[in-house]
Amino acid sequence: MEVSYILDGLNDFQRQAVAAPSGSYLILAGAGSGKTRVLVNRIAWLIQTQNISPYSILAVTFTNKAAAEMRTRIESMLAMPVRGMWIGTFHGIANRLLRSHWQEAKLPQNFQILDADDQLRLIKRVIISLELDEKKWPARAAMYFINSHKDQGLRPGNIEDYGDIYIKTNLDIYKSYEQACQRGGMVDFGEMLLRAHELWLNNSTLLKHYQNRFSNLLVDEFQDTNTIQYAWIRLLAGANDNIMVVGDDDQSIYGWRGAKIENIQLFGSDFSNSETIRLEQNYRSSGNILQAANELIAHNPGRLGKQLWTDSDDGEPIKLYAGYNEIDESRYIVSCIKEWSDQGNPFKEAAILYRSNAQSRVLEEALLRLKIPYRIYGGQRFFERAEIRTVLAYMRLISNRGSDAAFERIVNTPTRGIGDKTVQNIRQLARHRDVSMWQASISLVDSTQLTNRSRNAIDVFIQLINSLDELTKNCDLSELCEIVIAQTGLQSYYEKEKGERGQARLENLKELVTATKTFDPEQIVSFDPLNDGTNGSETAETQTLLDDFLSHAALEAGEGQGDLSQDCVQMMTLHSAKGLEFPLVFLSGLEDGLFPHQMSMQEPGRLEEERRLCYVGITRAMKKLVLTYAESRRINGSETFNRVSRFIEEIPRELIEEVRLRGNVIQPPSGLKPFKKNILAGNIEGTGLTLGQTVMHNKFGEGVVVNYEGEGKQARIQVNFKGEGSKWLMLAYANLQPL
Ligand code: ATP
Ligand code: MG
Secondary structure, three states, rough: OOOOOOHHOOHHHHHHHHOOOOOOEEEOOOOOOOOHHHHHHHHHHHHHHHHOOOHHHHEEEEOOOHHHHHHHHHHHHHHOOOOOEEEEEEHHHHHHHHHHHEEEEEEEOOEEOOOHHHHHHHHHHHHHHHOOOOOOOHHHHHHHHHHHHHHHOOHHHHOOOOOOOOHHHHHHHHHHHHHHHHHHHHEEEEHHHHHHHHHHHHHHHHHHHHHHHOOOEOOOHHHEEEEHHHHHHHHHOOOOOOEEEOOHHOOOOOOHHHHHHOOHHHHHHHOOOOOEEEOOOOOOOOOHHHHHHHHHOOOOOOOOOOHHHHHHHOOOOOOEEEEHHHHHHHHHHHHHHHHHHOOOOOHHHHEOOOOOOOOHHHHHHHHHHHOOEEEOOOOOHHHHHHHHHHHHHHHHHHOOOHHHHHHHHOOOOOOOOOOOOHHHHHHHHHHHHHHHHHHHHHEEEEOOOOOHHHHHHHHHHHHHHHHHEEEEEEOHHHHHHHHHHHHHHHHHHHHHHHHHHHHHHHHHHHHHHHHHHOOHHHHHHOOOOOOOOOOOOHHHHHOOOHHHHHHHHOOOOOOOOOOOOOOOOOEEHHHHHHOOOOOEEEEEEOOOOEOOEEEEEEEEHHHHHHHHHHHHHOEEEEEEEEEEEEEEEEEEEEEOOOOOOOOOOOOHHHHEEEEEEOOOOOOOOOOOOOOOOOOOOOOOOOOOOEOOOOEEOEEEEEEEHHHHHOOOHHHHEEEOOOOEEEEEEEEHHHHOOEE
């Protein structure tokens, strides 16, 4: 084995994996054991000591951000830029392939990517056009039907309906949807993978070309690959038998989206010469945190089984806080972050994780109150905001008139007198003639079907798009973007929108222009701009920068938002926290019904996946872990009283320190459920009242203070009255007497 500094600092097992001779390897290891590090070092090692050309390496990561990080780390390790290597997500790589081989893939060159939202809208339109009752055949269910079949590689022709009306109808929707996509040159996320797979299946020359080219394959987070992704990888690996996958069955959290843990076992049998390497030392977390994670996950049956140990200290106990309600919970979390920052630690080292996106709002409010900067990672994506989508739709329609999704979005935005009925007419004609809505509207302008006014309005729209197309022929991306914003009237449309909202929209539009200026297509999937000399199809010209940018907007899964160098608290769902690590981690909302999620509590398989999600959450923490829950929670408009999450009870008591407000710390009595109401008291600033306090009201009688908003004289207090139920009262007028 050649010795290289790339192997320095690795343990024996890691070194064995990094410097393994060519062949197939499964690195099976728990959280924080250096799996990703092994992949990074292996790539550097292959290039440096084995003279492997970066050009022959393909690495798959779970997010675009992870891909970018991996590239940076490899380059800094080798102290030189690495060109020609493909690192990206399955979707990013599939996109690149389809763009290079659009003809073979039977797609228009400028095909458009439908994100989940676009897809749902399109399916809705298909359901309407099939004259099905939307209530009986909800678009969401059809979308699930379509996506889950695509994830398994199944087209309508491969699905048997067994005379079942449910399957039959959904198949009809699937078929019509497929036609609509093909007509408009649109592919959804599942379609990208399926097409990329079929591209190779149906074209052995092309497959051979890529098998020869990518003779070194590496896959991170392998436990979350779905059927089609695995099939794709297997096909590419072919007879080369030179592939390294790393994964952790305990961190498989995307089963609900088609991921198959079973792929780990399949790998062993499909690659019969493969070798399994286990990494058992955890380098990330303190002893207590790791033990909590180990004990929790031990409750799952049927694991592949791993021993994970650390030689770090036990560290601090895990903190547990019972909030009176979600507001109190958030306030506690934010006070901890304040303390953390006062001790001289950066905000960005703190992460708040939650099960459901809806939890973030209250947390955000608490952060805003203390003026603590934060960033939501993967929350509402920048590219999903209404005004951004609108501008992108203009850019899209300019590039591809066949995009019905874009057409519908902007035909009357900003308003130009094209009503729903007119749009309905256009839609019907398009369906009837099997043409795009754009084409249908051109024919309508020349017909007598519509009123003069509607015809004029459509004509104005058509002229606008055509003239923008003409005007921007030689523009760069950001000029195009600026022209669209100014000339379509969007700028003045949002300027008229009152208050902060319109202001925020205008700021977002500016941000979009910045994004087009700084856009670098290399970021999506690295791509060698030099021709590889084989068939000439992989040149940069096959793809315009605009199409690249639009793909980027669709694929960028709300990952890096804003300026990464800014020091902000990191907020994200547990699902998006995979692979990351932070010195201070909060797991919030640990209540049965929220986490584990209500939907998962009936099905045993689902509960196990929730437990894995909790394992992922706990193992993100390096030094400090804080678990919180709320005794009552208002979420999605209704108030619930849930019991504490079973996951907390699965963590040994001795690892946990229960926190009370005002810095009191009490150990929960062992064996006993320590989570009782009323013990907890939270001062309501400037009112002399505390949460949980019993009060008397002249009219409503006796009640308990359960919630509040605002402070001092302005405070509104929610009281749960014995006879009258819960009421919100202005404190200044309520004349409450403490009891
Ligand atoms: P996850 O399962 O969460 O994806 P992982 O197995 O990919 O985790 P890494 O992220 O690669 O683990 O590593 C976890 C942390 O441990 C990182 O901070 C990494 O730098 C550190 N680490 C890994 N191996 C070593 C080592 N041999 N010596 C010191 N630190 C290490
Ligand atoms: Mg990792």
